[in-house]
Amino acid sequence: xSTDTPTDAASDVASVADCLAIGSIVNSNSHMDYxxxxxxxxxxxxxxxxxxxxxxxxxxxxxxxxxxxxxxxxVIYDTQLVDPDQGRTGPRLAQxxxxxxxxxxxxxxxxxxxxxxxxxxxxxxxxxxxxxxHGMPPWTLSVDDTVLRCPDAVTVAxxxxxxxxxxxxxxxxxxDVAGDFGAEVTLAMIERLRDAFDEGxxxxxxxxxxxxxxxxxxSTDRGVVRR
Numbered sequence: 007x008s009t010d011t012p013t014d015a016a017s018d019v020a021s022v023a024d025c026l027a028i029g030s031i032v033n034s035n036s037h038m039d040y041x042x043x044x045x046x047x048x049x050x051x052x053x054x055x056x057x058x059x060x061x062x063x064x065x066x067x068x069x070x071x072x073x074x075x076x077x078x079x080x081v082i083y084d085t086q087l088v089d090p091d092q093g094r095t096g097p098r099l100a101q102x103x104x105x106x107x108x109x110x111x112x113x114x115x116x117x118x119x120x121x122x123x124x125x126x127x128x129x130x131x132x133x134x135x136x137x138x139x140h141g142m143p144p145w146t147l148s149v150d151d152t153v154l155r156c157p158d159a160v161t162v163a164x165x166x167x168x169x170x171x172x173x174x175x176x177x178x179x180x181x182d183v184a185g186d187f188g189a190e191v192t193l194a195m196i197e198r199l200r201d202a203f204d205e206g207x208x209x210x211x212x213x214x215x216x217x218x219x220x221x222x223x224x225s226t227d228r229g230v231v232r233r
Contacts, residue, residue: 020159022068022077023133028054029119031067031151037123038142038183040080042153044117054155059119061085061187062194064156064164067147068129075129078143079156079164083184083191084120091115121153122183122191124176127164138164140175162202172199172209174216181223189224193217 027050033041042065047053059065059082066077091114126143127135156164167173174195181188196217203209 019157020135020163021133021157022066022129022135022154022160025066025154025157026052026054026058027152028059028065028155029153031147031149031153032118033149034147035120036183037146038179040121040123040147042082042119042121044119046116058155059085059117062191062198064124064161064195064198065121065153066156066160067151067153069145069147069151071145076126076145077129077135077160078126078145078147079124079138080121080153081124081180081191081195082119083122083180083187086118086120087115088118089115120184122180124180125164135160135163138173140173142179158198158202161198165199166209170209172203172212174199174212177216177220181220189220192220196220 027045029042029044031040032043035041044059045053061082061084063082064079065082066079069076069078123143125138125140127138130136165173177192177195180192180195184191196213200210200213203213
């Protein structure tokens with residue numbers, strides 16, 4: 007599976023093949039909460055644009071468990087900028103065991119993204135997904151696992167059952183994992199799904215119900231949700 011294809015999110019095909027790699031796992035805060043280092047121009051021929059790893063962007067990791075391919079689905083709920091040079095007043099010197107100054111430049115500024123896992127799905131032979139599960143994944147991700155931007159069609163497939171009905175069983179857990187941004191990232195996912203269904207589709211009514219519940223819970227916990 008290629009991880010460097012320039013565009014994938016605009017595809018209408020529900021395929022997890024040839025998706026844009028946006029970063030790699032560098033840390034975890036819990037079984038459901040991971041930190042991703044976003045690739046820069048030194049890591050890939052085509053590094054992701056800011057809008058491609060923005061708040062509420064669905065992502066996935068493609069993995070194989072006991073010979074079966076899965077995607078572990080997630081969503082970006084936070085970002086953090088890291089600049090190791092902040093506060094330094096001059097050039098850094100070599101370490102004590104180095105006998106000469108080594109001015110080699112290494113790009114250490116980076117962007118970290120928080121990813122909350124949403125669930126899993128099996129990958130079929132044609133690179134589509136089936137049997138989406140919105141429960142807690144039984145497996146963990148690994149450091150250096152590649153995180154890919156999830157095409158909109160795959161996001162929709164993950165949220166619909168065999169009859170085309172909407173499923174969003176993770177939303178209460180997402181509120182907890184994403185913490186202060188739980189309500190906002192859930193609402194961002196609702197908006198993304200709302201755009202995928204035609205006006206008048208019964209799934210729009212389900213999204214309305216979930217949105218009201220999210221807003222009510224947010225208003226109960228910490229005040230009115232602002233959009």
